[in-house]
Amino acid sequence: MTHHINYQVLARTTRPTKFSELIGQEALTQTLKNAIESGRLAHAFVLTGIRGVGKTTIARLIARALNCVGVDGTGQPTSEPCGVCDQCQMIAEDRHVDVIEVDAATRTGVDDMRQLMEGISYKPVMGRYKIYIIDEVHMLSKNAFNSLLKTLEEPPPHVKFIFATTEIRKVPLTILSRCQPFDLRRIPVDVLLTHFQNILQKEGVQFEMEALECIARAAGGSVRDGLSILEQAIVKVTDNKITVSTVQEMLGLADREKIATVFNCLMRGLVRECLEATKTLYEEGADPDIILQDLLGTTYQTLSFKVSGAVSAEGNKLQALAEKIEPKSLMLVWQVLMKGAEEMKASTMPLENLEVILIRAMHIQGMVGKENRGEIPSLVSSSLSPVSAVSSPVVSPERLVTSFRSDGMPKTFEDVIQLFEKKREPIIVDYLTNDVGLVDFRPGAIKLNQLRESTPNLQPKVAKFLSECTGASWLVELVTEKGQESLGVQRALAREKREKDALSTEEAKKISELFPGAQVVVK
Numbered sequence: 001m002t003h004h005i006n007y008q009v010l011a012r013t014t015r016p017t018k019f020s021e022l023i024g025q026e027a028l029t030q031t032l033k034n035a036i037e038s039g040r041l042a043h044a045f046v047l048t049g050i051r052g053v054g055k056t057t058i059a060r061l062i063a064r065a066l067n068c069v070g071v072d073g074t075g076q077p078t079s080e081p082c083g084v085c086d087q088c089q090m091i092a093e094d095r096h097v098d099v100i101e102v103d104a105a106t107r108t109g110v111d112d113m114r115q116l117m118e119g120i121s122y123k124p125v126m127g128r129y130k131i132y133i134i135d136e137v138h139m140l141s142k143n144a145f146n147s148l149l150k151t152l153e154e155p156p157p158h159v160k161f162i163f164a165t166t167e168i169r170k171v172p173l174t175i176l177s178r179c180q181p182f183d184l185r186r187i188p189v190d191v192l193l194t195h196f197q198n199i200l201q202k203e204g205v206q207f208e209m210e211a212l213e214c215i216a217r218a219a220g221g222s223v224r225d226g227l228s229i230l231e232q233a234i235v236k237v238t239d240n241k242i243t244v245s246t247v248q249e250m251l252g253l254a255d256r257e258k259i260a261t262v263f264n265c266l267m268r269g270l271v272r273e274c275l276e277a278t279k280t281l282y283e284e285g286a287d288p289d290i291i292l293q294d295l296l297g298t299t300y301q302t303l304s305f306k307v308s309g310a311v312s313a314e315g316n317k318l319q320a321l322a323e324k325i326e327p328k329s330l331m332l333v334w335q336v337l338m339k340g341a342e343e344m345k346a347s348t349m350p351l352e353n354l355e356v357i358l359i360r361a362m363h364i365q366g367m368v369g370k371e372n373r374g375e376i377p378s379l380v381s382s383s384l385s386p387v388s389a390v391s392s393p394v395v396s397p398e399r400l401v402t403s404f405r406s407d408g409m410p411k412t413f414e415d416v417i418q419l420f421e422k423k424r425e426p427i428i429v430d431y432l433t434n435d436v437g438l439v440d441f442r443p444g445a446i447k448l449n450q451l452r453e454s455t456p457n458l459q460p461k462v463a464k465f466l467s468e469c470t471g472a473s474w475l476v477e478l479v480t481e482k483g484q485e486s487l488g489v490q491r492a493l494a495r496e497k498r499e500k501d502a503l504s505t506e507e508a509k510k511i512s513e514l515f516p517g518a519q520v521v522v523k
């Protein structure tokens with residue numbers, strides 16, 4: 001079964017006829033309702049917000065609220081217009097003579113405005129108020145604004161102005177200062193999602209939840225844009241079901257899981273895998289520009305999880321990866337991708353451009369090749385699927401703990417050395433391992449005993465470096481008090497002991513008998 005619904009039918013049939021049906025603008029509607037109920041509505045107000053967020057819908061609701069006379073024809077202005085009286089019905093059908101809707105984008109001239117203003121002094125024909133709804137008011141010419149301003153300075157009591165604009169900064173302050181402002185916010189994704197769900201249930205159309213999520217995200221906070229996408233999806237429906245693949249194809253969207261794979265490879269410096277996954281996405285129809293935007297989104301989510309623990313709907317998939325990435329790397333990647341997004345706008349070779357941006361991001365964060373040296377714990381399995389990566393990480397739990405700990409505050413002297421190993425500071429690692437002995441260790445304070453000569457001035461460097469890495473202050477003191485042997489000596493002694501113990505086992509004795517002269521190496 002295929003649905004055939006005319007373009008933008010949904011936007012009309014689902015347009016709210018009551019304040020209570022407006023979605024995502026609760027604070028604003030409450031203020032408006034209070035003002036209407038108490039009769040304290042300003043004579044002019046301006047509604048601002050992105051397109052398709054409900055500006056003209058609210059303007060018409062206000063027109064109804066002010067002119068409604070109720071079912072019995074004796075009602076006063078109300079925040080709950082009846083919807084059945086002549087006033088309400090004529091406004092709903094766009095044929096109320098006293099409700100004048102003007103699109104400033106097409107009637108910008110001073111003559112248009114003068115003509116409009118001439119009618120203002122006349123009393124309303126059938127309604128309580130004459131209501132002028134001027135959409136895209138910022139498009140008016142300077143002279144038209146001046147003409148409007150004169151009226152706003154001394155408005156007749158029977159007139160109300162409702163201005164709507166997407167660009168309030170282009171509206172002169174002299175106008176704005178005479179209006180009550182109402183900011184309409186973008187409709188949150190979850191609110192849109194519920195709205196679309198209700199609509200589809202009423203229409204009897206089946207859907208995959210993820211498909212609706214894609215639409216809600218693509219709407220960018222605009223109900224109208226969302227409905228328009230939803231409508232196109234309904235038209236494309238086969239087997240009476242909106243599927244995620246239909247929506248992705250329709251919008252040129254990238255598969256979320258594959259984006260996660262690209263991101264995974266990107267953060268781990270797996271150049272070849274990263275580029276392959278990107279190319280697959282492209283071949284499946286994803287726009288390089290959208291891939292880049294999605295990667296930016298993923299970087300943001302991971303970073304915000306990292307610094308604040310905030311988890312979005314998809315965040316939990318990234319959680320495991322996030323624990324192993326430093327905020328610094330994420331910020332670098334963010335910067336490179338952001339700059340890349342600018343370049344992409346002018347690019348004639350979007351895929352190639354995207355690939356170069358990804359390579360740059362991997363090189364700048366210094367991740368290339370680290371995987372092979374085992375510095376970044378392997379997260380994804382060989383299939384590179386991010387889902388299986390989270391459910392069956394190949395990295396051992398111990399490894400996770402140590403790598404996480406060394407990212408934060410070192411808890412032991414060995415942690416400190418491990419941190420410098422990770423930061424690739426071989427001179428300091430050698431100094432701490434072989435040149436000094438530990439006297440006392442507390443997080444934030446280390447006392448060392450110099451055991452042998454070393455490169456000068458390393459001890460203040462250790463303190464400075466630790467403070468930078470951990471964000472806490474560190475005191476590293478050299479004391480004369482005798483402490484432990486150097487860590488290098490301790491390790492050598494421990495190894496000797498293990499070898500001796502191993503050699504004395506029955507098994508080792510047997511091996512020596514079987515292979516005379518063989519050296520048993522303990523691993």
Ligand SMILES: [Zn+2]
Nearest residue numbers: 068082085088
């Ligand atoms: Zn009514």
